[in-house]
Every structure is written in C-alpha cells, then in structure tokens.
Amino acid sequence: MFSMKDGIYRNTCPRNCYGTCGILSHVKNGRLIKVTGDPEHGYSKGSLCAKGYAFTQYVYSPERIKYPMVQCPRGSGKWKRISWEEAYTTISLKMIELNQRYGSNLASGYNKFSGNLGLLHYATEGMFNSIGPHTKPIGNPCALTGKLAMNRSFGESFSSVPEDMAGSKLIVLWGANPAVTNVHQMKFINEARQKGAHLVVIDPIFTQTAKKADLYIQIHPGTDRLLADGIAKLIIEKQEHSLEFLEEQTTGWPEYKHYLENQMTIKEVCKQTGIELEALIELSELYGRIKPVSTWAGLGVQRNSLGSDSISAINSLAAVTGNLFIPNGGLYFMHFDVDDFPCALKNHKGPLHPTISEPREVDISDFASNALQLTEPPLKFLWIASRNITQDHNLKAWSDLFQELELIVTVDLYMTKTAEKSDIVLPAATHFEEEDLNVGYWHYWLSINQKAIPPYYEAKSDLQIARELTTKLNELSPGFSNFPATKEPIDWIKGELTPEIMDLYALNSYKDLLQRPYQKNIEKNFSTKRKNFHLFAANGKKNQMRERQAEPNGYQLITPQALLKIHSQYEALTWLHGRQDESYIELSAEAAQRNDINDQEKIAVFNDQGQIIGVAKINSHLPKNIILAHQAGNNPINQLIIQQNKKDDVSTYFYDSIVYIRKWSEANV
Ligand SMILES: Nc1nc2c(c(=O)[nH]1)N[C@H]1C(S)=C(S)[C@@H](COP(=O)(O)OP(=O)(O)OC[C@H]3O[C@@H](n4cnc5c(=O)[nH]c(N)nc54)[C@H](O)[C@@H]3O)O[C@H]1N2
Ligand SMILES: Nc1nc2c(c(=O)[nH]1)N[C@H]1C(S)=C(S)[C@@H](COP(=O)(O)OP(=O)(O)OC[C@H]3O[C@@H](n4cnc5c(=O)[nH]c(N)nc54)[C@H](O)[C@@H]3O)O[C@H]1N2
Ligand code: SF4
Ligand SMILES: [Mo]
Numbered sequence: 207m208f209s210m211k212d213g214i215y216r217n218t219c220p221r222n223c224y225g226t227c228g229i230l231s232h233v234k235n236g237r238l239i240k241v242t243g244d245p246e247h248g249y250s251k252g253s254l255c256a257k258g259y260a261f262t263q264y265v266y267s268p269e270r271i272k273y274p275m276v277q278c279p280r281g282s283g284k285w286k287r288i289s290w291e292e293a294y295t296t297i298s299l300k301m302i303e304l305n306q307r308y309g310s311n312l313a314s315g316y317n318k319f320s321g322n323l324g325l326l327h328y329a330t331e332g333m334f335n336s337i338g339p340h341t342k343p344i345g346n347p348c349a350l351t352g353k354l355a356m357n358r359s360f361g362e363s364f365s366s367v368p369e370d371m372a373g374s375k376l377i378v379l380w381g382a383n384p385a386v387t388n389v390h391q392m393k394f395i396n397e398a399r400q401k402g403a404h405l406v407v408i409d410p411i412f413t414q415t416a417k418k419a420d421l422y423i424q425i426h427p428g429t430d431r432l433l434a435d436g437i438a439k440l441i442i443e444k445q446e447h448s449l450e451f452l453e454e455q456t457t458g459w460p461e462y463k464h465y466l467e468n469q470m471t472i473k474e475v476c477k478q479t480g481i482e483l484e485a486l487i488e489l490s491e492l493y494g495r496i497k498p499v500s501t502w503a504g505l506g507v508q509r510n511s512l513g514s515d516s517i518s519a520i521n522s523l524a525a526v527t528g529n530l531f532i533p534n535g536g537l538y539f540m541h542f543d544v545d546d547f548p549c550a551l552k553n554h555k556g557p558l559h560p561t562i563s564e565p566r567e568v569d570i571s572d573f574a575s576n577a578l579q580l581t582e583p584p585l586k587f588l589w590i591a592s593r594n595i596t597q598d599h600n601l602k603a604w605s606d607l608f609q610e611l612e613l614i615v616t617v618d619l620y621m622t623k624t625a626e627k628s629d630i631v632l633p634a635a636t637h638f639e640e641e642d643l644n645v646g647y648w649h650y651w652l653s654i655n656q657k658a659i660p661p662y663y664e665a666k667s668d669l670q671i672a673r674e675l676t677t678k679l680n681e682l683s684p685g686f687s688n689f690p691a692t693k694e695p696i697d698w699i700k701g702e703l704t705p706e707i708m709d710l711y712a713l714n715s716y717k718d719l720l721q722r723p724y725q726k727n728i729e730k731n732f733s734t735k736r737k738n739f740h741l742f743a744a745n746g747k748k749n750q751m752r753e754r755q756a757e758p759n760g761y762q763l764i765t766p767q768a769l770l771k772i773h774s775q776y777e778a779l780t781w782l783h784g785r786q787d788e789s790y791i792e793l794s795a796e797a798a799q800r801n802d803i804n805d806q807e808k809i810a811v812f813n814d815q816g817q818i819i820g821v822a823k824i825n826s827h828l829p830k831n832i833i834l835a836h837q838a839g840n841n842p843i844n845q846l847i848i849q850q851n852k853k854d855d856v857s858t859y860f861y862d863s864i865v866y867i868r869k870w871s872e873a874n875v
Pocket of ligand 4: 347
C-alpha cells in the first residue's frame, strides 16, 4: 500500500466539502503529475471540481511551508528555519514547564477544525488526550445549530441518500447553493430535471443554483421558519397532508396542527418573509401535488440566530407532506455517521490526573472569548491545526487571546494569517503525502487515502507530528504522554475497520478499499432511523429578524462559501485565482446609489469590529438591505463578524452581523 512506486494511487479529497471525492493520483518519478476522478467512486463518479483538479499546483506551490520555522518576535515576519528536533524540544520544554508551574496540563490546549477531515487527522485530538486533562475545543462552528435542530426532529442526525435525489419529482433547496458548494449534486439534480422534476430554490441571494430553478423565492434572511409553517398551513387547509403518516409516525401532531391553524397567519408570513402570496401558493401547490419530494435544509439557513427553528420547521413541512421516508423523497442536511467508527485517535484515553477528572472544554464557536475567561490556570500554550482562525467570528478576542499566550504553534501547509501570528509553524503534509481513511458527511461512501508521493521538503502528517512530539515529550519527561507513538498509520486504519464496520460496508479487509470505495449498507443504516419524527410548533415565538434589520443605514452581511475556495483555502493557487478577485463586495443598485458608490470602485465596509476594503460590485438582484461578500483568507471578512444575538447555546450565527459602507476615498481621509 505504501510503496510509492510510479503508478496510480487511490486518494480522497479530505476537504470539508460535500464531495469527499475519490481521486486517482498519477505518479511519475515520485512526483504527482496529474489527478483524475476515481470512476469507482459511486458518488463523485470519476470527476472532481476545479479545486480538485488543481491539486498538482496545490502540492508543489512555492508558497507551501517547507520547514519548521520560528518567528522572533512574534508577528515581526522575521522567520528562521529550525530543525524538527529543535521545534519538538522547544514545544516539549514549554509543555513540561507549564505542567510543573500549574500542576496539570490545563494551560496547554489546541484549536482544530476542518482543514483535513480524514480519520487519521484526529491525531491532534489524540495527541492532547494522551497528556491527560488539557484545554480542548468542543462543538462545531459549521453545522451545530442545524445538527441540534435535526436531533430535535429525528432524535439523531439524519440526511437522505444523495444519489436518490435523481429520482425525485420535486427538489426544494432552502439555503443551499450546490452549484457552488456541492457541484456533484448538480448532476443528480440535473438528472431529475431531465426526467421532468421541478427545482425550487429559496435563498435571499439569486445564486448560481437559483438561476437554474423553475421557481426562485427570494426570502428575507432568517425567516424560513415562517415560510415553512405557512406552506404547511396551506397544505393542511387543502387537506393535502399525509394524515396517516402524521398520526402514526410522528409526535406533536395535535400541537403542531393547532399552532398552524390558530397562532399564525399567511398575511404575517408574507410580511415577514417578503414573499408574495402567489409564490407561497405556488410552492404549496407543488408540495401538495407532487411526490416524491426532496427537501434540502441547507447550511445557509442555520447561520443566523433564528436558524435552528427554521431547520425544524422545514423538516416538519417535509413530514406534513409524507415525503420523509419514501423512495426518492426525503430530507437532506448532512450526517455525522463518522461517529459509527471507533475514531480511536479522537477517543484515545489519556493518563489519569490525581485531582482533575476531565479535560477543560471550550466552545469552538466562541473559542477566543471563552479561553480569555479561563483562570486557574489560564491558557498559555495553543496548538492550532487544520484551522484558520480568520474563519471564526470575533477576531478581536483572538488578538487579545494571542497576547496572553506564551507559545502559539500552527501546523499548516500554507502561511495563513493564523500562521503569521504564531511563534512556530510546522509544515503539514498534503493528503497525497500520507495515509488516511475518509468518510463523507453527505454521501455514504468510505474510501482510503494512499501515500502516493514523498513529502514536500520537510512536511509531515499531523499523525507523524503527534508521534514524534510524543517521543520527545517522553524523552524529556518520562511518562508525560501515553500516545501510542510506535503505531503505524496502517494500524490506525485497520483499527477503524472493526467487524461491525466491515459488515456495514461489506468489506473483507482494508485491502478491498485499494480496489474501490465502498458504500454503507443503506437499508441497514436507515432501518433504525425510521421510528419517529417530532413535529415542531413554534408556539408563541416571534421573529425578530426583521426588527434587527431595520437598523438605519445598516446592511445585513451575508458571507457564504465561494466556488473556487474552501473557506480561506486555495487563494494562493494562480490556476484558480487572479490576485484581485478576492475582495469583491456586492451591493444592490439602491445601496450603491444611496452611498454614491460606482461599480468597481474601492469601498470600505465597516462596523464597530473594524473595516475592510474591497471592490464594489453592483448586483441588481441583491436585496437592498444585504451586503454580500465571501469568506477569505488574505482579507478576511470575518473581521466584521461578531455573534450579535449571543444565546446560551453554542451556535453558528455568522450572518447576523450588520455593516455599513462608504466610498474608500472618504474612508481614507
Ligand atoms: N466551493 C466550496 N464548496 C464548499 C465550501 C466552500 O468553502 N467552497 N464549504 C463547504 C462547507 S464547510 C459547507 S458548511 C458547505 C455549505 O454549503 P451550503 O449548504 O450550500 O451553504 P452556504 O453556501 O453556506 O449557504 C447557502 C445559501 O444559503 C443562503 N442563505 C443565507 N441566509 C439564509 C437564510 O436565512 N435563508 C435562506 N433560505 N437562505 C440563506 C446563502 O445566500 C447561500 O446561497 O459547503 C461546502 N462546500
Ligand atoms: N463569514 C463566514 N465565516 C464562516 C462561515 C461562513 O459561512 N461565513 N462558515 C463557517 C464554516 S461552514 C466552516 S466549515 C468554517 C471553516 O473553518 P476552518 O476549518 O478554520 O477553515 P479553512 O479556511 O478551511 O481552514 C483550514 C486550514 O487547515 C489547513 N489544512 C489543510 N489540510 C491540513 C492538514 O492536513 N493538516 C493541518 N494541520 N492543516 C491543514 C488549511 O491550509 C487551512 O489553513 O468557517 C466558518 N466561518
Ligand atoms: S473540494 Fe469538494 S468537490 Fe472538489 S474535489 Fe474536493 S471533495 Fe470533491
Ligand atoms: Mo462548513
């Protein structure tokens, strides 16, 4: 498996992306010369996206970090190459000293998110678990709001089989933009449409996906709950609901029905959502008339403080029409079936501490502000991997936290804004330079990732780094860590493939995965999930989104994913990006006129968090109270984002922020 001869290897795109695509890597003289899609992968079916095809540039980009480096002083840009040995020694000495100072490892912590989602990338979690109680992030800044809402509806995570969408007769996309974020899904959507299916897109932005729709509904952000409830109300009024299903397979039907009939009006729905009655009626007729329907509650819906209820209401609408568990119908979000696996690195148990029983958990969606509150001991050492903190909100808190930290280590492939603020950077390997096992969160395929090429300069996998740092820690302080440092990647992979998993995927050995990816037994997977569904009645809840948006001169900042990036990633690739294209700020013609801004003119977008400069792009389809910009690495829009409606729950409210705009020339005086 790991011989690295010339030839073709099986890899998997490990990005935080719906595709988790199978890749065939063509290697000659130890170099990756070409990548193609793996035709054996049942979901991606032999193709990649533009970012995938650009992997040869990604691997050999001169902007990749080549060696471990230290920056002194931090933030000065004065980097010095150091050896791995020196890096490990410096880090280990600091960790050991902090342990002696505070009597535990709680002053040491990490922040890790979604750079590489392969199972062996839980090495970072494993490495920290292995030192006993420490400070660790919990939660999910991408999908937690929606995940909790799915749990409220289904009692667990739920997402239908994406290939089945090809047989749907009606596809309703709420706050999902697959033409940009999930290009392979468009094939299944197109297949359905060729067979006569209708496509409905509900989005405040007239997206690339919306352009293809039969019916596009431009909704006010944050008001999806009202729309879903309104459609359900109309359907029930016309007796087009699926009574048998509702009575037999759901809970909460009487309350839900009572709520729809007595506590909400269609007039209010139209007012709050900004949608004309005719559109509402048309959508309700489609839902009432057609079966099977696929309803997709997209991630965009849950990025505001009302998103949780919106997702639950969309799920309930899918249930009302009896579409939940029928072939080629269903409800789409994303699944968390990776948790079926042992995830041995993530769940590795560390040594016991005499007085502290648990690690110290910090909500990742507000990590910096929470970490700043920590005392006894404060957080002093932070390890950052698979994470660009510029994709978080509240970046001011991050700069305050960085001031408090005595050592910041970032493991990355590129010199990100996060790496630039660190004391030490360590070069991470690409997935072509390491072994892994990959599970999708959208489709149900499992695939292997072979080591196809030697590492770029001195890059190492996160697992290799965990092994080597552990060895150094134990050399300097015997027994400091119980990480199984001698265990090889293949052993970790085999460990994930338990008899239950092998059975679920019909595998005989890991070697089968060298021949092709394997799909989970779908029947088995869903058979336990079809027990119960809970209908959501938003009794007594008001929708305050509109009131917030009424702020004078303010615009709601919507910052969804971009086609040729994954969040902050890929900006350095010239195959994908001209340098100037990354800070377009889209505004309506009315907003432009009101602020005396011309198309292509330099503008400032600002609020009390800060200011960013960009190029104005007038978008005649944009609602007048919305500013649209995309996530970015070099000029991160998240500088302007802070969780406004802070609630007790952990959350993903990136689209709640209000911003103001002005001509750059004025901003500059
Ligand atoms: N090319 C590319 N693909 C990606 C990614 C990437 O960065 N680039 N990221 C991946 C990741 S991690 C994720 S989470 C997914 C996300 O992918 P999607 O699920 O498609 O979600 P987003 O692109 O965040 O938002 C989708 C749409 O929601 C709309 N929206 C915003 N607010 C609302 C609202 O209140 N109501 C409604 N109805 N719509 C709203 C936005 O305008 C946007 O068009 O994409 C994945 N795929
Ligand atoms: N404004 C705004 N902000 C958002 C969102 C939004 O819609 N709007 N969406 C949110 C969402 S959906 C998400 S998922 C998060 C994403 O948040 P992050 O996961 O922090 O985002 P990325 O920019 O993908 O950063 C991942 C980093 O990991 C690095 N990396 C890649 N592979 C490896 C590896 O093998 N090892 C190591 N050590 N590093 C690696 C990459 O080079 C990159 O720097 O952003 C959130 N932030
Ligand atoms: S970024 Fe997404 S669509 Fe593109 S190759 Fe990777 S997994 Fe596939
Ligand atoms: Mo995400």
